[in-house]
Amino acid sequence: MLAPAGGLPRHPSGRSGELFIISAPSGAGKTTLRQAALTRLPDLSYSVSFTTRPPRTGERNGYDYTFISADEFEAGIRDERWAEWARVHSHYYGTSAKVLEQARAAGRDVLLDIDVQGAQQICRRFPESVTIFIMPPSLEVLEQRLRARGTDRPETIEVRLRNARHEMDQRHGYRHVIVNDDLDTAIEALMAILNSYRSTREN
Numbered sequence: 301m302l303a304p305a306g307g308l309p310r311h312p313s314g315r316s317g318e319l320f321i322i323s324a325p326s327g328a329g330k331t332t333l334r335q336a337a338l339t340r341l342p343d344l345s346y347s348v349s350f351t352t353r354p355p356r357t358g359e360r361n362g363y364d365y366t367f368i369s370a371d372e373f374e375a376g377i378r379d380e381r382w383a384e385w386a387r388v389h390s391h392y393y394g395t396s397a398k399v400l401e402q403a404r405a406a407g408r409d410v411l412l413d414i415d416v417q418g419a420q421q422i423c424r425r426f427p428e429s430v431t432i433f434i435m436p437p438s439l440e441v442l443e444q445r446l447r448a449r450g451t452d453r454p455e456t457i458e459v460r461l462r463n464a465r466h467e468m469d470q471r472h473g474y475r476h477v478i479v480n481d482d483l484d485t486a487i488e489a490l491m492a493i494l495n496s497y498r499s500t501r502e503n
């Protein structure tokens with residue numbers, strides 16, 4: 301069980317930022333939604349995850365992910381450097397505890413794009429986190445999107461679909477669920493959720 305982060309210097313206003321967690325099966329359109337939110341809310345920080353997965357074409361180190369070796373990741377587990385971590389699709393993924401705690405101490409709102417296992421760990425550590433699950437309209441649409449993306453081998457797609465089924469079953473544990481049927485509507489729904497917590501806080 302992870303201990304809550306205590307003893308950190310707080311923002312002069314005395315408040316911590318909000319933690320927004322989005323999870324979704326791959327192919328649900330989460331990256332597009334995340335980028336739309338970050339573009340519209342320039343003061344929202346993104347927690348760049350660390351991973352041992354090789355970069356996909358177009359992914360930038362330190363921006364999409366920080367790409368590290370399995371040895372480095374495992375050293376991070378031993379040194380308790382991860383606020384949460386998980387093995388997803390046979391690679392490690394994790395959130396830096398230091399980066400997260402610095403952002404919160406500075407009072408910044410932070411967006412995390414992590415899987416269900418990671419979301420559970422963050423919620424144990426920060427129970428006030430706002431959790432948002434993005435659903436594809438159906439498993440059939442998800443399969444079409446994964447195949448059309450052309451970035452994964454057929455056997456990888458099978459693994460991702462199996463995981464997706466399992467992940468979608470967990471959506472009930474999330475505070476908000478958005479079905480990404482129409483992208484513009486889904487972006488609007490996400491912005492409404494983010495803004496409702498941000499404005500509540502500022503009142």
Ligand code: 5GP
Nearest residue numbers: 326349385386388393394395413414415418
């Ligand atoms: P992908 O390899 O498609 O970028 O991501 C695969 C899965 O790993 C996605 O569900 C994504 O949300 C999740 N993921 C990305 N970063 C992290 C992280 O830092 N921690 C955890 N637990 N999951 C992550």
